[in-house]
Amino acid sequence: MAERTVRGGPLNAGNTGDAGDPVLAAGIRSFTFHEGQAPALRDVAVSFLPGSFTAILGASGSGKSTLGRLLAGWLPPGGHGTLAGFLELSGTRLEFDGGPGDPRIDPAEWGRQVGFVPQDPATALSTVRATVAEELAFGLENAGVQRADMMVAVDRTARLLGLHDKLGQDPARLSGGQLRRLAIGCAIIAAPPVLVMDEPFASLDAAGIKELAGLVRDLLKRGTAVVILSQTIDALLREAGTWVVLSEGTATGGGPPAAMQSGAGVLPPAVRSVDRPEAAVPAVPLQSKPPAGTPALELRGVSFAYPEAPAPGKRKRRAVRAGELSRRAMVLQDINLAIHPGEIVAVTGPNGAGKSTLLRHFNGLLRPTSGSVAVHGADIAGVPVGRTAASVGLLFQQPRDQLFERTAVREVRFGLDRLVGPETAGDRAAAALQAVGLAAAAEEHPAELPASAQRLLALATVLARRPAVLALDEPTVALDGDGLALLDAAVRSAAAEGTAVVLVTHDLGYARSAAHRIVSLDAGRLVPA
Amino acid sequence: MTTSPAGSGPAQATRQRFSPLTWLAAAGSTAVSTTAAASWPLSAAVVAASLGVTLATGTVRRVLTSGAAVLVPLGLSLLVLHGLFFPEGRTVLAAWGPARITAEGLGFAGQRILLLAAVVMVLLLFSFSVSVPDLVAALSARGVQGRFAFVLASTLTLLPAIAERARRIREAQESRGLVVSRGLLSRVAAFRLQAVPLVLSLIEDAGTRAAALEARGLSSPGPRTSYREVPDSATQRTARAVLVLAALAAVVLRVVQAGTGG
Numbered sequence: 001m002a003e004r005t006v007r008g009g010p011l012n013a014g015n016t017g018d019a020g021d022p023v024l025a026a027g028i029r030s031f032t033f034h035e036g037q038a039p040a041l042r043d044v045a046v047s048f049l050p051g052s053f054t055a056i057l058g059a060s061g062s063g064k065s066t067l068g069r070l071l072a073g074w075l076p077p078g079g080h081g082t083l084a085g086f087l088e089l090s091g092t093r094l095e096f097d098g099g100p101g102d103p104r105i106d107p108a109e110w111g112r113q114v115g116f117v118p119q120d121p122a123t124a125l126s127t128v129r130a131t132v133a134e135e136l137a138f139g140l141e142n143a144g145v146q147r148a149d150m151m152v153a154v155d156r157t158a159r160l161l162g163l164h165d166k167l168g169q170d171p172a173r174l175s176g177g178q179l180r181r182l183a184i185g186c187a188i189i190a191a192p193p194v195l196v197m198d199e200p201f202a203s204l205d206a207a208g209i210k211e212l213a214g215l216v217r218d219l220l221k222r223g224t225a226v227v228i229l230s231q232t233i234d235a236l237l238r239e240a241g242t243w244v245v246l247s248e249g250t251a252t253g254g255g256p257p258a259a260m261q262s263g264a265g266v267l268p269p270a271v272r273s274v275d276r277p278e279a280a281v282p283a284v285p286l287q288s289k290p291p292a293g294t295p296a297l298e299l300r301g302v303s304f305a306y307p308e309a310p311a312p313g314k315r316k317r318r319a320v321r322a323g324e325l326s327r328r329a330m331v332l333q334d335i336n337l338a339i340h341p342g343e344i345v346a347v348t349g350p351n352g353a354g355k356s357t358l359l360r361h362f363n364g365l366l367r368p369t370s371g372s373v374a375v376h377g378a379d380i381a382g383v384p385v386g387r388t389a390a391s392v393g394l395l396f397q398q399p400r401d402q403l404f405e406r407t408a409v410r411e412v413r414f415g416l417d418r419l420v421g422p423e424t425a426g427d428r429a430a431a432a433l434q435a436v437g438l439a440a441a442a443e444e445h446p447a448e449l450p451a452s453a454q455r456l457l458a459l460a461t462v463l464a465r466r467p468a469v470l471a472l473d474e475p476t477v478a479l480d481g482d483g484l485a486l487l488d489a490a491v492r493s494a495a496a497e498g499t500a501v502v503l504v505t506h507d508l509g510y511a512r513s514a515a516h517r518i519v520s521l522d523a524g525r526l527v528p529a
Numbered sequence: 530m531t532t533s534p535a536g537s538g539p540a541q542a543t544r545q546r547f548s549p550l551t552w553l554a555a556a557g558s559t560a561v562s563t564t565a566a567a568s569w570p571l572s573a574a575v576v577a578a579s580l581g582v583t584l585a586t587g588t589v590r591r592v593l594t595s596g597a598a599v600l601v602p603l604g605l606s607l608l609v610l611h612g613l614f615f616p617e618g619r620t621v622l623a624a625w626g627p628a629r630i631t632a633e634g635l636g637f638a639g640q641r642i643l644l645l646a647a648v649v650m651v652l653l654l655f656s657f658s659v660s661v662p663d664l665v666a667a668l669s670a671r672g673v674q675g676r677f678a679f680v681l682a683s684t685l686t687l688l689p690a691i692a693e694r695a696r697r698i699r700e701a702q703e704s705r706g707l708v709v710s711r712g713l714l715s716r717v718a719a720f721r722l723q724a725v726p727l728v729l730s731l732i733e734d735a736g737t738r739a740a741a742l743e744a745r746g747l748s749s750p751g752p753r754t755s756y757r758e759v760p761d762s763a764t765q766r767t768a769r770a771v772l773v774l775a776a777l778a779a780v781v782l783r784v785v786q787a788g789t790g791g
Contacts, residue, residue, distance in 0.1 A: 074740040111744030123737040126745070127690060128682035130662040130757075137756035141669070142746030150756050172693070186745070365700050385700075386708030394704045402701040404726030415706035447733055461705060 022047035023225050024114060024194045025088040026071055033081040040066045040081070044251045046244060047088075048194060048225040053216070055237040055257075056229045058246035059270030060452030060480045064229040065119055067246065068198045071227065073110030074118070078102055089113055090193070112143070115187030117180070117197040119451060119478070120400070124183040125171055132174070133158070133167040136185050143190065157185045160218070162211055176203040176397055176474070177351025177506070184212070188219070195219060196227045199451075201234050201274070202477045203397070205350045205506040209234065231452070231480040233273040245271075272481035274509060294377045295338035296500035297392070297469045302361060302371035304332040304354075331357045333524040335371070339469070339500040344491065346503045346511035348529055349521035355473070355504040356397055358521060362471045362502070363392040375469065390419060393467035397474045399458040403446040408438060408457050411446050412464050419465060432464035433457075435493075437486050451478040456486060463490055470494055471502045476510050488514060548761040549664040551769055556655035558772035560648045565779040572643040579650035588657045592650065595657075599649050604642045611638035666757040679747060694730060698723050 025047035030039040041063045048054055058064050069075035070083070077083035082098035087105070090113060094103045118124050129135040133154050140150045158164040161181040166174065171182060180203055188195055201209055213236040216226050230237060237243070243260045245253040245267060253266045260266050306329075331354040339345050349355050360366040361373050364385045372379050380388050396402045405411040412432050416425040433439050436456040441449060446457055455478050462470065475487055491514060495501050505511050511518050520529035563575050583589040611634045618631025665682045702722060703709060709719045 069740070072744065074744055107740070107743035108746040108749045111746060116744065118737075118741070120737070123734070124741045125738075126679075126742060126747075127738070128665070128679055134662065134756050139745040141753050141756055142749050144752045144754050147754055147756065147758070150754070154756070363704055365704065384708045384710065385703035386706050389704050389706045396701065396704075400730070401697045402704075404698050404701065404723075404730070414702070419706055447729075465705065 020049055021091055022088065023050050023090055024048045024071060025093075026067075026085065028067075028070070028083065028085040030085070031066065031070060031077070031081055031083045036081070039249060041070070041249045044246070044249075046071075046251070048227060050193060050225055051220055051223045052225050052242070053220055053240045054225075054227045054242045054244060055233075055240040056227065056244045056246055057233065057237075057267065057271050058229075058231060059268050060231055060478070060483065061450035062231075062246045062268075063249040064231070064246055065198050065451075066249075068116065068196050068227075068229045069118075071194075072114045072116030072196045073105050073107045074116055076105040076107060078104065108142070111139070111192075112190060113192055114194040114196060115190070115192040117183050117187045117195075117200055119198040119202070120398075121180040121183030124186055125179075127172075130170060131168050132163060132171055132182055135171050135182060136189055139186060139190055153189050157189045160188075160211075160215055161185045162207070175352040175356070177205055177208050180204055181208065181211075184215070188215075191222075191224075193223070194225045194227065196229070198229045199231065199478065200228060201230065201232060203351070203474060203506070206508065208351055209236070212236070231271055233271060235274075270480040270482045272484060274507070293340065295374075296341050296343075296376060297337075297339045297362060297502070298374045298377070299335050299337045299361065300372050300374070302332055302335040302368040302373060303330060304357060304361065304366065304369050305330045330369075330524050332361075332368075335526050337519065337526060339502060341468070341498045341500050342495050343517075344495050344501040344503065344515045346505060346515035346518045347521055347526075348505060348508055348511050348518060351506065353521045354524050355506075355521055359394065359471050359473050359502070359504050362469065363388045363394055365394075389415075389467075390465070391467055392469040392471060393462035393465050395458055395462050395470075395472040395475060397477070399451075399454040399478075400447075402458045402461065403454060406445060407443050408433065408446055408449070408460075409442040411457060412461050414461065416464055425464075428464045428466070429460075432460040435463060435486070435490055436460045437482070452480050452483040455479055456483055459487060459490060463494065467499065469500045469502070471504070473504045474506070475503060476505060476507045484510070548667055548759055548765055549659045550667050550761075551765045552655055552659050553664070554769040554772040556651050558776040559651045561776040562779040563644065563647045563651075565776075565783040567640070567644060567783075569640045569643050572640070572647040575647035576643065576650055579647070579654050583650075583654055583657075586654075586658050588654065591657050592653045595653050596646070596649055599653075600642070600646055603645060607638045607641050607645070608635075611635070611641065662757055663759050666755040667759045667761075669753055670755045670759065672752070676748060679742070691727070691731065694734075695723055695727050698726050698730070 026045065028041050028044040030043075031041040032039045044063075044067060046054070046056070046067075056064055056067065066075065070077070070087070075081065077087075077096045077098075083096040083102075084098050086093050086095045088094070089110065094105070096102045116124075125135055126138045129138055136154045136157055137150045140153060145153070154167070155164070158167055161184060163178065163181055163185060166178060171179070174182060180200065184197065184200065187197075200212060204212060216228075216236060217239075219226055228237060228240070238257055240257060242254060243257050244251055245260070247268055253260065335358065337345075347355055347358065357366060361368060362375075364373070364380050364383060367381065372381060374380065375388060375391050403411055405414055409429055412429040413425055416428060419425070420428060430439070430442075433442055436459055438449075438453060438457055438460060441453065441457075446454060449457060455475070459472070459475065462472075470491070472491075475491075476484060479487060491501055491503070503511060503515060508518075518529040520527050559575060563572055579592075580589070583592045612630050613628040613634070615631050615634025615637060618629070618633040620632035622630045622632060622635075624630070661682060665678045668681070669678045699707075699709065699719065702719070707719060707722065709715055
């Protein structure tokens with residue numbers, strides 16, 4: 001068995017030799033999903049010492065999430081797939097051979113030892129708790145922790161994650177970045193000896209990434225073993241004691257970061273460094289076009305506040321009285337923005353600044369409380385979203401919100417027949433799938449594609465419509481290096497053909513490399529960045 | 530969920546003083562006693578009192594619309610059944626062959642409808658004004674199994690969650706050219722397009738969430754605690770005992786009466 005054991009040693013230990021017993025280890029000869037033919041993982045052996053920091057790096061679809069879920073007890077062998085190999089937690093080794101005599105994992109017991117933050121943070125939440133504080137406490141409640149201790153733990157965790165002013169809020173109303181902080185909080189609140197995080201940097205703004213780095217360092221100091229699964233090399237991961245490279249389900253390399261970075265060809269090209277965006281993005285000089293003529297999209301004095309929280313406790317919604325609006329939280333305030341054909345504009349800003357809310361005004365999914373939105377000079381007030389959609393293509397932050405068909409090609413063709421006729425629709429769909437590198441996956445089920453491919457598919461559905469305005473919400477999240485290059489090529493080629501492009505992103509590096517101009521949204525106001 | 534800003538106000542303040550279990554005991558006891566007593570003045574009084582409370586707590590529109598949805602079809606069927614085919618009916622107002630409208634039948638149907646209205650109104654008033662998180666917390670604190678409390682909570686939060694998911698799918702479809710107008714036909718057609726992805730996404734979601742819930746100890750057998758503090762007092766505990774006893778007494782009285790009368 002050509003099994004390579006990669007051991008995460010204590011920080012600065014300088015070697016991967018024996019320095020105590022691992023708190024968590026796995027030796028996977030193979031792991032195959034019940035519905036899959038080929039193993040999702042094979043010949044992967046990892047072990048994590050207390051206080052060690054390990055990064056498991058691989059492109060989208062390399063098996064990272066499967067490995068993470070196995071390590072965290074979220075994918076108990078026997079339940080959804082068959083494991084041949086062993087899992088070891090706190091000195092207890094469980095051997096599996098896929099037969100009926102295999103041991104069974106108690107997920108709750110495992111969960112007390114290994115905290116896990118899934119790639120989609122929303123799936124970690126209970127959905128039955130009314131506030132962020134109660135959601136944080138959910139696991140503690142189930143463990144029977146006394147209320148006074150829970151209050152202390154909730155308060156401490158919320159402060160660590162910058163959620164202390166959100167404790168009374170409904171988790172369903174958090175932004176993407178805040179949701180990830182909450183999921184991390186739920187995983188660490190009971191101080192498990194191991195923390196596994198799947199793509200934790202996705203959708204976090206600069207402040208969030210900095211806080212996450214601080215949090216990881218703090219946990220390491222306290223002796224927690226931290227494992228981060230990622231397709232991007234963030235600065236924090238350079239501090240890891242060990243990198244493990246995963247490729248097509250197999251561990252292809254491992255060792256200290258310095259050795260891995262210098263060793264040519266160890267890291268797959270799809271694993272990109274986010275602190276060096278220019279390395280991943282082809283350096284094509286952008287021609288700055290002087291804005292002229294009618295803007296493709298124009299927002300004039302747009303302000304917006306959400307209606308009062310809908311039906312909490314199923315009570316009568318009171319009519320908005322005059323003057324009450326100003327007291328309600330304004331998400332957008334007096335936004336003026338004009339985007340001309342061929343122009344690429346990036347909108348950046350911290351988590352929860354209202355970026356996604358702004359984007360939803362472009363095609364009328366949200367209507368401004370005051371002010372107006374014009375597409376090609378025509379006000380879209382009163383025009384159904386479905387009609388504005390012919391001119392404005394929107395890529396949502398969560399691709400799963402946007403994918404609802406049975407196959408990738410059906411997904412791209414949805415609504416396209418009506419727009420351009422069946423014959424052209426077929427060609428357009430094929431071309432769009434080709435443009436995002438998914439021509440071979442045309443008949444696959446969107447939900448079964450890896451996260452990066454799902455986002456690219458969602459992009460294809462928008463590209464196929466060839467809208468005059470292309471509005472993309474956090475398009476770089478979950479994309480590996482290959483995916484980012486495809487996205488970048490698509491955005492540039494659309495702009496070259498005269499499409500006005502708006503990128504909403506917290507990824508300032510990508511914004512700088514791709515956009516003609518950058519504006520920043522902060523506390524609902526637009527300021528030049 | 531009652532903790533958002535819109536949850537503040539007089540209604541919220543009133544409810545915060547009472548445990549949801551007290552509300553549950555009051556609603557249950559009233560429903561049982563009214564049914565057992567089967568007296569139309571009591572039913573009418575309960576309906577009037579419920580209306581008064583819904584007006585005070587601002588739930589009147591919801592209670593009335595939901596109440597009508599339940600009561601109108603049931604009431605009509607009671608009217609047809611007892612109004613036309615009441616065996617003890619003597620005062621015939623009109624007759625078509627075997628079907629005859631009798632004054633006694635109409636009176637009986639009226640009483641039944643009033644009784645039904647009283648029970649439905651009380652239970653609706655409870656379900657529209659109780660704070661679900663409080664109720665779940667109160668039940669968990671009394672040793673109700675985590676799974677059961679979760680199922681109860683999700684039953685009550687399921688509809689909003691489904692509506693939210695349906696809204697996101699509709700938004701995605703609208704953003705790709707689906708035109709949904711205000712017309713009923715257009716909405717039905719749009720719903721047909723959303724139904725399959727909605728069900729598929731809910732199933733997928735349930736699968737992934739199950740792992741998270743298990744890992745967070747939902748099925749743990751041991752004792753559990755509650756972060757949410759539910760107001761309660763000795764007076765309320767006494768009141769609940771009295772309410773339960775009153776309901777029991779009403780049932781016993783009814784059984785005894787039926788025994789001696791028949």
